[in-house]
Amino acid sequence: MSNSDDTTDMQTLDRLLDETAGNDDEREFGRSALAFLCAHAQPKAPLSSTWGAGPEHLELFHETSDQDERAEADAALAWQRTKFDAGFGWIGGPSEYGGGGYPDSYDRLFRILEARFDVPDPSPIRIGIGTVGPALVLHGSPEIVDTFVRPLYEGRSIACQLFSEPGAGSDLAGVSTSAVPADGGWRVNGQKVWTSNATFADVGLALVRTDPSVGKHAGLSMLLVDMKAPGVEVRPIRQMTGGASFTEVFLTDVHVPADMLIGEPGGGWSVATATLAGERKAVGDRSHENLTRAVELLRHLGETDGGFDDHRLKRRWAEVEIGVRAARLRQQGLQSVPAELVAPAERTADKLLTAANLAAIGDLAADLLGPQFSVDTGEWGTFAWNKWRMGALGYRIAGGTEEILKTLVAERVLGLPREPKEAR
Template sequence: MTLDQFEARAREFLESRCSRRGPVATEWGSGEERLALFHETTDEQERAEAEAALAWQRERWAAGFGWITGPVEHGGAGLSAEHDRRYREIEAEFDVPDMAPLRIGLGTVSHALLAAGTPEQIATHAVPLHRGEAVACQLFSEPEAGSDLAGVRTRGVRDGDTWRVDGQKVWTSNATFADIGLALIRTDPDAPKHRGLSMFLVPMNTPGIEVRPLRQMTGGASFCEVFLSDVRLDDALRLGEPGSGWKVATSALAGERRAVGDRSHEMNARAMALLATLAQRTGRADDPAVRDAWVSLHSRLQIARFQQQRMQATDERTLTGAERAIDKVLLAANYKLIGDLAAELLGPAFVADTGEWGTFNWNRWLMGSMGYRIAGGTEEILKTMLAERVLGLPREPQEMKR
């Protein structure tokens, strides 16, 4: 199918089911401020959003747009990444449900299943994600293994055809209502840390799993900690060979970083429009320091967008992972700079809540930007990886082994 034919079909589908979106609201005092970078809804609201996203995903699937790049033998359309990118561009013109609750499943877990799963695992676990029948979460980070993900301590011990799993995961989105989790587990404590890991699919209703929401400093509870106590997993839930977990995790994280970067540009454009109005309202639009910061930030946002467009035009099979790491580092830095400029313009109003629209809520943006320096790979770790593997700089000194 040519791209023109595909676009015509996509527009026909969307126009028959959805109304067109109006322009992004940037008027001062218009509607909700929407300056939180992380979800700030209640558990009930989040579940309702997930149900709406699942319903829309089922419509996508029925019309042939549920898995545009997926294998034909598993119900996918078998089309290129360019077709997928074009569909997302067209869909952004229409008023559709927020798909955030499904992004981990569609962008991370499905990516890992395609890379390392058997045909049966893909059919059993990836297809329901794209068919709008299941929600997934990612069980990677731990209290002492976030930046150093290869240091996870959650342990799996083989017992015949099953594995006994004990440990704790943290910063898990969707965990309160997810159907399946993708878990990185240490299965060989005697092997070098990158080689002693295995990846498992974890049904979240398995006995021994406890989920506790975590309250954020901005007030919401978008993340959870997950405790696994003598959780029994069938060996058929293992993704890839024992000890290949790090390779699977790398593939999954590449999908996650792509999803993070893909949805940032509209949010940044709205933020910049609001900052322009804020500069006028505070009488600092002609301040040389503010204008210099504005030009620098605008240039960085354009660079980030061009970098992502370059990646979208590149065959995914040729990417090494470093390219998506660049996307993520630029994204986190730009979020922080936007918050810094808001703080500069607002002064004390940035930290004192007077109730005025478009002032104190910028605090949520800046605090959220700190989280993005961790989510999807900690900034320092990614920069070290880029320095060593892309720029060819000397490796960071490692602690001497005894």
Template sequence: MTIGVDEFTERARAFLDASAAPAPDRAARWGEGSDDVGLFDNSADRADSPAVLAARSWQATKFAAGYGWITGPRDLGGSALPIEHDVAFSRLEDRYAIPDPTILSVGLHMVRPTVARWAQPGVRESVGRGLASADVVGCQLFSEPEAGSDLAAIRTTARRDGDGWVVDGQKIWTSHGHLSDVGLLLARSDPAAPRHRNLTMFLVDMSSPGVDARPIRQATGAEGYSEVFFDGVRVPDSHRLGPVGEGWQVAVSTLMNERLSIGSGRSNRTVDLALLMELVRRHGDGSALTRDLAARAYVAQRLSERFAASCAQEVLDGGSPGPRFSLGKVLLVESLNRTAELVDHVLSGRAVADTTEWGTYAWHLVGLEIPAYSVGGGSDEIQRTIVAERVLGLPKA
């Protein structure tokens, strides 16, 4: 018998009370502690960094207590509960000071459900449970230098060789690829087959000979992404996900999970709105322009949050992450752009040069990190096209 949401929430609250401290109100303690407002955890740059170890430890703690994969199948360590229980736990968890889970987001929200649905027995159990408990960190090996936003145009090849496959090619902008244990790899397996019927999905051991994951240093100084090279990498057929030539179907299911994760706000780290308004109060000039920019930033973030909540509710009501969810990413990026615009106006040079004043220069990260949101998960242009054609029914350009 499934436990009710109310009883589940009470048990979850007791677990969180015993395992984590309440999240502080940063606006109420201005000038204290770290003033980091980055959208990504830039300290998670090594597999043994404290940020990575803390995130993995917290996920393992949740998994052991039955909260690591609330909706997941029991044979993979999940609790097999309805999605409303998962949403209830996420909302409750937001109230506590927990490690930044960014390093695990791709593995938990994209790789894990794909493995659960498409992986072969043995691999499904070992990797699925490993991802859920954070014993295994996963990445998504889709984007390529010359494929742009056209995923079907990838050039990485997988050639059949005996009881396995040999992979050659390159992927790029792989989130935490150099920190991952496994990678979800889409490759061209039959150059003679029709488009969308020539792809196969694999689960690659990132420590395999021939895999070279090179961190990409960004303008922020962080190395959250990598380019990954494959030179004669052997992948056993037991690590193939889905039928040969049906990789596009597997990829679409992964992208649907990604759309759900972004559209419902589950994998987004947003700006602390109370802290942003406190910044305006302390450093703004009170002019009509400042008030207008502050209002625009406030409304944009609230709109993004409300849309994410409506997407989550749609799933709770039995819906699936359809094309409307693409609007969630568009609204999120719009919100971040309005925030950056406000910060630039209020702080001016103090967001460009470090004066050592608390809560000023730290905001420069927001502007530098927005492009990652704008491109990641499908570029803004792709998302707008999806909304135009598949939601509004507008003709193709």
């Protein structure tokens, strides 16, 4: 390995391991993880914060063509298989299903070390292993876990999440996709939206309404849908950033076998809550490497273009840096606590802080650049911030709409009076 500042050398990795491992057992696990990573991947150069050096990398959502997306999915699956075969593909999973049975801290340690290596982007499979899989382990039958969850971690299957709907907006419990008993199972009709990875997913976790005669939360159930089944149609959604990383999914008379019900009929909301907790954790756990780099690039922009001559903008830059540092410290604090002791609402605050920091960075870039923020002149470090700011809008929705989550934190963390609910 190189000892230059542009690569991750062994001395740096050893120091990172010492800083991250909480005890001797974790340190021993980390050493075996490093041996595996060094044997199967090359260390990657960190993102450069030098102005004008290398790609700008200011997009917040991964956006590629359909052909490239499929290739990236295949690469992610191949790497996941390699990890699973070596014992690093399902570190915290139940040992009876092929998981490692380790505490969450071991999985976190591996992810920190893995991030220093040039490995395939996990975006195509992240939802399956980060949100759908854990929810199915909690609420699915042993047959479901063995048949559908284990393949996610083995790198043999991809899952998507069929939750949001055009007519429900922020009110997830207001979904109207229906599932009625039919032919020894369920017949599903409806439309889902903002679904990531649906174009190549094998299964989808679908929140559906099975009983419209009761309260909206009580009338929901969760089904596991074969994404290749007749009646499932996936259409990409072109976004304002130019990419199409999300899709809408139309379900027309889709037959779902009875044993694909997750939990009990009418128990879908509890499964959805577990799934969303994983999603919000994933958003809040977003690496702060790119945020720290963005803050440094903004500092350079403000100092060289005279933007910081306006002391109000310089003060805003300081506030942005403080916000990013505070969010990182809070995240590190929560990661040191056993997952079972952290309330889901506490992780919600992480997601809110991440979204706020992303927006604040984009807003400051726009004010520093002026017209260059909106007009693509080809100059490095100017118009590229436009994608950052537009992507930041998506993080106000991803993992739960910002206004809803603020209410959740207010009521369940701060203990403020609950909002009055309309009679139903």
